[in-house]
Amino acid sequence: MKRRKPEKPTPSLPSKTTAAKKSAKACLKSNARLRRRSLRLHGSIARDLGVLIVSGRYKPGDLLNGEIAASDRLQVSRGAYREAVRILAAKGLVESRPKVGTRVSQPERWHLLDPDVLSWIFEFEPDERLLTDLFELRKIVEPEAAALAALRRTDEHVEAMASALEGMAKHTLAVEAGRLADQEFHAALLHASGNAFIVSLTSGVGAAISWTTVFKQRENPLSRDPVPDHTSVYEAVKAADPEAAHKAMANLVDLAFLDTTNSRRARKKGA
Amino acid sequence: MKRRKPEKPTPSLPSKTTAAKKSAKACLKSNARLRRRSLRLHGSIARDLGVLIVSGRYKPGDLLNGEIAASDRLQVSRGAYREAVRILAAKGLVESRPKVGTRVSQPERWHLLDPDVLSWIFEFEPDERLLTDLFELRKIVEPEAAALAALRRTDEHVEAMASALEGMAKHTLAVEAGRLADQEFHAALLHASGNAFIVSLTSGVGAAISWTTVFKQRENPLSRDPVPDHTSVYEAVKAADPEAAHKAMANLVDLAFLDTTNSRRARKKGA
DNA sequence: ACCCGTCAATTGTCGGACAAAATGAAGAGC
DNA sequence: GCTCTTCATTTTGTCCGACAATTGACGGGT
Numbered sequence: 233m234k235r236r237k238p239e240k241p242t243p244s245l246p247s248k249t250t251a252a253k254k255s256a257k258a259c260l261k262s263n264a265r266l267r268r269r270s271l272r273l274h275g276s277i278a279r280d281l282g283v284l285i286v287s288g289r290y291k292p293g294d295l296l297n298g299e300i301a302a303s304d305r306l307q308v309s310r311g312a313y314r315e316a317v318r319i320l321a322a323k324g325l326v327e328s329r330p331k332v333g334t335r336v337s338q339p340e341r342w343h344l345l346d347p348d349v350l351s352w353i354f355e356f357e358p359d360e361r362l363l364t365d366l367f368e369l370r371k372i373v374e375p376e377a378a379a380l381a382a383l384r385r386t387d388e389h390v391e392a393m394a395s396a397l398e399g400m401a402k403h404t405l406a407v408e409a410g411r412l413a414d415q416e417f418h419a420a421l422l423h424a425s426g427n428a429f430i431v432s433l434t435s436g437v438g439a440a441i442s443w444t445t446v447f448k449q450r451e452n453p454l455s456r457d458p459v460p461d462h463t464s465v466y467e468a469v470k471a472a473d474p475e476a477a478h479k480a481m482a483n484l485v486d487l488a489f490l491d492t493t494n495s496r497r498a499r500k501k502g503a
Numbered sequence: 504m505k506r507r508k509p510e511k512p513t514p515s516l517p518s519k520t521t522a523a524k525k526s527a528k529a530c531l532k533s534n535a536r537l538r539r540r541s542l543r544l545h546g547s548i549a550r551d552l553g554v555l556i557v558s559g560r561y562k563p564g565d566l567l568n569g570e571i572a573a574s575d576r577l578q579v580s581r582g583a584y585r586e587a588v589r590i591l592a593a594k595g596l597v598e599s600r601p602k603v604g605t606r607v608s609q610p611e612r613w614h615l616l617d618p619d620v621l622s623w624i625f626e627f628e629p630d631e632r633l634l635t636d637l638f639e640l641r642k643i644v645e646p647e648a649a650a651l652a653a654l655r656r657t658d659e660h661v662e663a664m665a666s667a668l669e670g671m672a673k674h675t676l677a678v679e680a681g682r683l684a685d686q687e688f689h690a691a692l693l694h695a696s697g698n699a700f701i702v703s704l705t706s707g708v709g710a711a712i713s714w715t716t717v718f719k720q721r722e723n724p725l726s727r728d729p730v731p732d733h734t735s736v737y738e739a740v741k742a743a744d745p746e747a748a749h750k751a752m753a754n755l756v757d758l759a760f761l762d763t764t765n766s767r768r769a770r771k772k773g774a
Numbered sequence: 775a776c777c778c779g780t781c782a783a784t785t786g787t788c789g790g791a792c793a794a795a796a797t798g799a800a801g802a803g804c
Numbered sequence: 805g806c807t808c809t810t811c812a813t814t815t816t817g818t819c820c821g822a823c824a825a826t827t828g829a830c831g832g833g834t
Binding site: 274315339342372380423427 | 545549582585586589590592593594595610611613614615616617618619632633636637639640643644647648651694698699700701702703704707
């Protein structure tokens with residue numbers, strides 16, 4: 233983790249030119265690094281590049297700088313940069329080939345449901361269309377997941393949903409703890425569906441939820457109380473009633489989507 | 504890239520002990536590598552480790568060998584091994600921390616819908632439960648996707664589906680070309696849904712499809728002709744009839760799932 | 775006009791060295 | 805005797821420099 237190297241004598245291999253260049257942008261470098269505390273260097277680079285790609289700053293088909301040039305510009309070793317590129321390639325954002333270089337993949341190859349890609353997309357104001365698409369998928373999957381959960385849920389699942397519901401009511405969505413409880417509720421429900429692939433959609437649902445609350449709180453802090461909607465889903469799942477669970481969840485997602493789009497529209501008009 | 508290095512003088516840094524160790528297992532190494540032709544070294548390692556993880560050979564919570572030991576055992580450089588680990592970490596299969604090591608993550612953290620993870624899962628005989636779960640998700644998503652496609656499809660989409668259908672009828676599922684046409688049909692339909700997240704589920708659907716045909720062809724080569732089912736989906740989408748498309752696709756997925764499980768059951772009894 | 779070999783640019787792989795982080799144990803203080 | 809601190813060790817993380825493999829492009833030969 234060689235972050236800083238003030239005056240190393242470089243015992244075996246004397247590289248005289250690098251020392252001055254490094255100390256020059258040292259402050260900028262450390263500032264940028266401190267933002268992501270728990271992330272490693274390669275993780276930070278991957279995140280930065282990933283955000284640039286999904287935000288459209290780098291367009292599909294674009295050729296990234298060569299590894300030597302890029303790592304030199306970022307003031308990091310080529311190895312760290314390469315590991316970052318491997319991460320992006322693993323998520324379908326880029327493809328690299330010898331002699332050609334590393335180019336940004338077409339959006340249809342992106343692994344949009346990858347939790348990291350999703351978080352990078354929603355790190356800044358996301359595309360309206362992507363938000364719509366995500367809610368459309370939620371509207372398809374979550375009601376069915378609720379129905380499955382009503383059929384397969386164990387007492388532990390019911391208890392987890394109950395405690396999440398309690399947390400929502402206690403903290404409200406104005407606080408981080410309340411928002412987390414909201415996500416926990418949906419995560420517990422997806423988990424209760426008993427389907428491994430549905431469980432792996434949890435992060436996507438979580439991203440949509442957090443953006444719902446962000447918009448709502450930003451424009452209309454005193455909006456409708458979400459607890460009753462969630463309670464009716466919870467009751468249906470607890471009662472092992474798949475049809476009611478399906479219906480309640482469909483209603484919940486619809487309302488959440490309306491809240492989100494209304495807030496966005498209000499904000500656009502206001503601005 | 505440096506695959507073989509017979510007698511390099513190693514001009515600057517004389518490492519006398521490595522040469523003999525390398526030539527020892529050279530044959531095994533090259534054999535293993537030739538299997539995955541287009542994959543790079545780090546890609547091969549990631550794939551191998553990934554298969555070991557998703558197949559349960561390495562269990563969740565297990566600690567992988569240290570980087571020096573592992574790269575030494577695989578006869579590769581530590582850098583290449585690290586890039587492989589980064590790929591696995593990017594797909595949620597492992598987590599590595601200093602001093603602790605790299606440990607296999609809990610299955611709920613795996614990115615099951617990642618195309619690579621999916622292909623690794625289905626590389627060998629997959630878990631029956633995973634196959635069931637995947638079809639359950641298909642049953643949820645694909646009919647709705649078909650309904651959306653009926654509303655949003657362009658002429659290009661219709662044409663793509665038509666040509667895929669033609670390919671299916673021409674080659675039959677007994678040939679690779681026919682199986683590809685089947686996947687192309689579903690890919691074109693998902694694409695026509697106009698939802699970016701649904702499009703990103705294409706690889707998952709493709710994996711399920713390929714296993715359907717694998718089972719069917721293995722046990723019952725003269726089974727039901729799938730073309731009529733697909734044709735009715737195609738007709739409904741072309742006619743812009745969402746209800747009919749939904750119904751036809753639900754029927755198609757149901758039949759595909761029955762074919763798959765019947766073949767599996769038949770094989771188990773026969774074996 | 776087409777095929778083939780050479781060239782050059784870029785990624786891929788290697789090896790070694792050292793720094794940082796985190797666990798666990800040893801030691802100081804109470 | 806217990807807790808808190810400190811330090812030593814282990815493992816991943818980062819850096820550097822060199823070289824091989826791959827492949828698109830260019831040019832020469834047929």
